[in-house]
Amino acid sequence: MIHLRQITKRFGPQTVLQGIDLDLRPGEFVSLLGPSGCGKTTLLRIVCGIEQADLGQVLMQGQDITRWPASQRRFGVVFQSYALFPNMTALQNVGYGLTELPRREATARAEEMLALVGLADQQHKFPAQLSGGQQQRVALARALAPRPRLLLLDEPLSALDAQVRHEMRTEIRALQQRLGITTLMVTHDQDEALAMSDRVVLLAKGQIAQQGAPRQLYEQPASALVAGFVGRMNWLDGQVVAEGRVRIGTALLDCDTSAYKTGSVVRLGVRPESLRLLDGEGAMIRARIDALQFHGAVTQVLMRCDALGSALLLELPSGEASGLTEGEMRGLRLPARALQLFDAPTSMRRAA
Incomplete structure (x- = not known):
């Protein structure tokens, strides 16, 4: 029209x-x-x-x-x-x-x-x-x-x-x-x-x-x-180390790297609702709960993950978050299908 x-x-x-x-x-x-x-x-x-x-x-x-x-x-x-x-x-x-x-x-x-x-x-x-x-x-x-x-x-x-x-x-x-x-x-x-x-x-x-x-x-x-303007996004900076593998901090994550060559410096994004908390001590990636913010149906969980070298924001249904406490250590899973790779800022690529 x-x-x-x-x-x-x-x-x-x-x-x-x-x-x-x-x-x-x-x-x-x-x-x-x-x-x-x-x-x-x-x-x-x-x-x-x-x-x-x-x-x-x-x-x-x-x-x-x-x-x-x-x-x-x-x-x-x-x-x-x-x-x-x-x-x-x-x-x-x-x-x-x-x-x-x-x-x-x-x-x-x-x-x-x-x-x-x-x-x-x-x-x-x-x-x-x-x-x-x-x-x-x-x-x-x-x-x-x-x-x-x-x-x-x-x-x-x-x-x-x-x-x-x-x-x-x-x-x-x-x-x-x-x-x-x-x-x-x-x-x-x-x-x-x-x-x-x-x-x-x-x-x-x-x-x-x-x-x-x-x-x-x-x-x-x-x-x-x-990605950053439409919805919330956690950002992690890293490098493609092999097909389907990205290194973030000291952790290796599985994700689709088909758009990037091995050695590429990348910015990885993951939505807060896509992150998963795990019970038990055997999780490969562990993080500390720094803060809990109740928003009615949803609770935001701010976590500090040393392995990734970053803070992460999670969003959980408030019923699932009711048993969490600040200072608690929990396992963390970043599902491969939820991870999205983007070009790193020019300053990062130059530094690499």
């Missing part, structure tokens, strides 16, 4: 976006994820028409809309700040952009949209009389009221507290699927992107580092940068 071709944007000497190619398919929910300053909001503003690219094209169903103003594109936008008019009721805010409809039809459409987001009984309240979550629903209803071709969400949940944010991301995703509207969302919250999206596009330094289904980015990251 939307095709971005070689989008480049500069602000003075700084290149914010460099040659971005991206397609949005009909009915798809795509999240632009990345750290602050990576260019994700600028890219959304270019799609919207608020910003103009220095180079490249924005195509909609094959038609070049690169120079169209935002008003001509008919995209719905929900901003981080909601941007509601404080002197208008919820109903008036939602109906504000329906100027092409007769007044009675516009009011009926606004009422329909407020009912859709569960605020039929709040239509005569002003924004100051609504909670943050309710204001967000009004902003969403206003964006959807003109039946937009594309829905754009700019950090829509960042101003909400954790519980409301979790509820709203479920509601927005359900509504998007019900309406079948193509949606592009900007977020720096990885949990948000993984939970809501059909596809996640990770931006770094103005370029696409990787894009794909949420599970693909989490389980098959293309680089250490992606």
Whole structure:
């Protein structure tokens, strides 16, 4: 539906976006994820028409809309700040952009949209009389009221507290699927992107580092940068010593080394939930529990492993962690299938 071709944007000497190619398919929910300053909001503003690219094209169903103003594109936008008019009721805010409809039809459409987001009984309240979550629903209803071709969400949940944010991301995703509207969302919250999206596009330094289904980015990251940003990761530095063997500290670990030659200096990553604790004294790798942090269903276990020369973070179901104590020594297993190898930083390779 939307095709971005070689989008480049500069602000003075700084290149914010460099040659971005991206397609949005009909009915798809795509999240632009990345750290602050990576260019994700600028890219959304270019799609919207608020910003103009220095180079490249924005195509909609094959038609070049690169120079169209935002008003001509008919995209719905929900901003981080909601941007509601404080002197208008919820109903008036939602109906504000329906100027092409007769007044009675516009009011009926606004009422329909407020009912859709569960605020039929709040239509005569002003924004100051609504909670943050309710204001967000009004902003969403206003964006959807003109039946937009594309829905754009700019950090829509960042101003909400954790519980409301979790509820709203479920509601927005359900509504998007019900309406079948193509949606592009900007977020720096990885949990948000993984939970809501059909596809996640990770931006770094103005370029696409990787894009794909949420599970693909989490389980098959293309680089250490992606692996470190999408989910938590333990990092261990070592060297490939033979086919299928990597030395980390004084320990030898089994893992897939097919992408590296023997002697290569590598960075090994393993997810906290993939590590396993063992009972008994016979374990080849042993570690000391330094700290336990209870997080409801999950307990984080910080361990110090001398053999690996590193601290490791484990995540266990709290029921499994209930018998652990700080200072305790336990065996540790790093399953070969859970270990991922990446290129070591240049400074490490030079030192080796």
